[in-house]
Amino acid sequence: MDTYRYHGHSMSDPGSTYRTRDEISGVRQERDPIERIRKLILAHDIATEKELKDIEKEIRKEVDEAIAKAKESPMPDSSELFTNVYSKGLGVESYGADRKELRAVLP
Incomplete structure (x- = not known):
């Protein structure tokens, strides 16, 4: 996931x-x-809006529990x-927000 x-x-x-x-606004609107x-899931009828909201609630609960435990x-x-x-030696590459400009290649 980018x-x-x-x-x-x-x-x-x-x-x-x-x-x-x-730049920040454009990325948020086009590439978040x-x-x-979320849009793909809804467009392909994989889940409903309500199902996604229920999943988000459950995840928030899990995260809150993990934070409390930590x-x-x-x-x-x-x-x-x-x-x-x-x-x-992993050869990590870092690109700019538009994915066109290679910013760094680490050894």
Whole structure:
């Protein structure tokens, strides 16, 4: 699934200094992956609007339960800090919002 980060990287990064509001708005209207899948599901009669809303409610409940469980759990040991964070040699490519401009190729 191809997606897009609508907001900045952090509280100090508004995300609008290196891209225009028109770009962000255009991507949200034309390429939002969740909305695209939702429209396809409805267009092909895979589910109804009500069924999708019910699924969203159930997912929100699951997420809220997972958040509560995480908050109640003890912090992991500091030896786990860098576990499963980075692997060399994956050849990751990063494209611009229009998928035409290759921005970086990492070794």
